[in-house]
Amino acid sequence: MSDDFAARLDEAATTRTPCAQLPAGLSLDDAYAVQRQLVDLRLARGERSIGVKLGFTSKAKAAQMGVADVIIGRLTSGMVLADGDELDLSRLIHPRAEPEVAFRLSRAVEPGEVPGPDLIDAVAPAIEIIDSRYRDFKFSLADVVADNTSAAAFVLGPWRALDAGLDNRGVLFEVDGRLVASGSTAAILGDPLRAIPAAVRMAQRHGLPLTAGTVLLAGAATPAVAFEPGTQVSATVSGLGRARFSVKAREE
Numbered sequence: 064m065s066d067d068f069a070a071r072l073d074e075a076a077t078t079r080t081p082c083a084q085l086p087a088g089l090s091l092d093d094a095y096a097v098q099r100q101l102v103d104l105r106l107a108r109g110e111r112s113i114g115v116k117l118g119f120t121s122k123a124k125a126a127q128m129g130v131a132d133v134i135i136g137r138l139t140s141g142m143v144l145a146d147g148d149e150l151d152l153s154r155l156i157h158p159r160a161e162p163e164v165a166f167r168l169s170r171a172v173e174p175g176e177v178p179g180p181d182l183i184d185a186v187a188p189a190i191e192i193i194d195s196r197y198r199d200f201k202f203s204l205a206d207v208v209a210d211n212t213s214a215a216a217f218v219l220g221p222w223r224a225l226d227a228g229l230d231n232r233g234v235l236f237e238v239d240g241r242l243v244a245s246g247s248t249a250a251i252l253g254d255p256l257r258a259i260p261a262a263v264r265m266a267q268r269h270g271l272p273l274t275a276g277t278v279l280l281a282g283a284a285t286p287a288v289a290f291e292p293g294t295q296v297s298a299t300v301s302g303l304g305r306a307r308f309s310v311k312a313r314e315e
């Protein structure tokens with residue numbers, strides 16, 4: 064059963080054709096099983112697993128999507144967009160972007176480990192590009208978990224050592240230099256550092272890999288924003304710097 068759902072979501076992504084939501088009543092455990100199969104299809108095509116991401120760590124984001132619980136998804140090498148690079152919209156259905164904070168794991172997490180501060184060796188400003196494979200970007204909690212939490216692409220700004228608190232840094236999200244959203248890192252679970260034990264707990268529960276060098280996207284600091292071809296999108300986190308990408312212009 065979950066094979067069929069993974070195939071449906073994979074086809075939606077690869078053909079850029081949104082699909083119907085999954086049947087109501089799918090349990091969260093079943094949804095994580097679909098997510099695993101969906102990511103396995105990417106890995107079978109040669110992508111590598113490189114990270115995990117949390118979703119709905121911000122109240123504004125959860126309210127925007129009508130969903131309440133924190134969820135976890137996977138990041139693969141096929142989702143990486145280098146800082147400043149161009150995003151090709153023809154690969155996506157109805158993408159939106161959100162400013163985030165990323166962490167990097169210094170080492171693998173031991174089974175059952177409760178992480179201490181030594182687990183993270185670097186932090187970076189980031190932008191996540193989400194793209195629900197469901198029609199009209201509408202989904203239940205189980206739907207969005209199965210759809211690998213809408214993960215589509217991400218950009219990391221410069222890494223730096225994690226040597227200061229992050230609990231109330233200003234976040235500016237700009238398109239072509241115009242402010243389109245702003246907030247604080249406090250929107251991410253009250254303090255983005257809380258994303259670290261939350262991600263470890265959820266990854267252990269649902270069997271997601273946490274190896275040395277794993278990237279952890281902590282979740283959005285503002286609601287997600289749609290963007291147009293030919294624009295420049297940037298996220299600046301106070302004291303951490305900036306991540307940015309440009310959106311490829313539409314071909315005439």
Ligand code: OOG
Binds near residue numbers: 191194195207282
């Ligand atoms: C789900 C992903 C949400 C976040 O940072 O809250 C997310 C979605 O809104 O499509 O990544």
